[in-house]
Amino acid sequence: MVEKVGFVGLGIMGAAMAGNLLEAEHELVVHNRTRTKAEQLAQHGARVADSPREVAETSDVVITMLPGPPEVEEVVVATLRPLHLSLSILFLQLPNAVDLLPVPITLGFPF
Numbered sequence: 001m002v003e004k005v006g007f008v009g010l011g012i013m014g015a016a017m018a019g020n021l022l023e024a025e026h027e028l029v030v031h032n033r034t035r036t037k038a039e040q041l042a043q044h045g046a047r048v049a050d051s052p053r054e055v056a057e058t059s060d061v062v063i064t065m066l067p068g069p070p071e072v073e074e075v076v077v078a079t080l081r082p083l084h085l086s087l088s089i090l091f092l093q094l095p096n097a098v099d100l101l102p103v104p105i106t107l108g109f110p111f
């Protein structure tokens with residue numbers, strides 16, 4: 001079964017990862033602060049959401065590729081859904097309150 005994947009953060013790395021999900025035929029919902037970056041993926045089949053919350057509400061899983069703790073915290077609080085946080089250094093800076101959220105959080109660590 002192809003999952004509906006949400007993706008928040010479409011910079012250089014995020015856009016490439018989201019593009020790979022589209023190539024793998026996942027249904028993709030995307031959001032980026034700079035809407036034109038999301039619209040580029042819409043040309044390849046992604047649906048553009050107006051907010052991270054909308055991404056979470058319409059996706060089975062949400063992946064983030066965000067620049068820093070304030071942005072990640074904003075997305076985690078807005079979505080309250082299972083997330084995959086994709087920046088290893090970021091977790092060291094997040095408040096310990098993330099552990100108290102009522103949703104699973106997984107981390108991807110680059111090697």
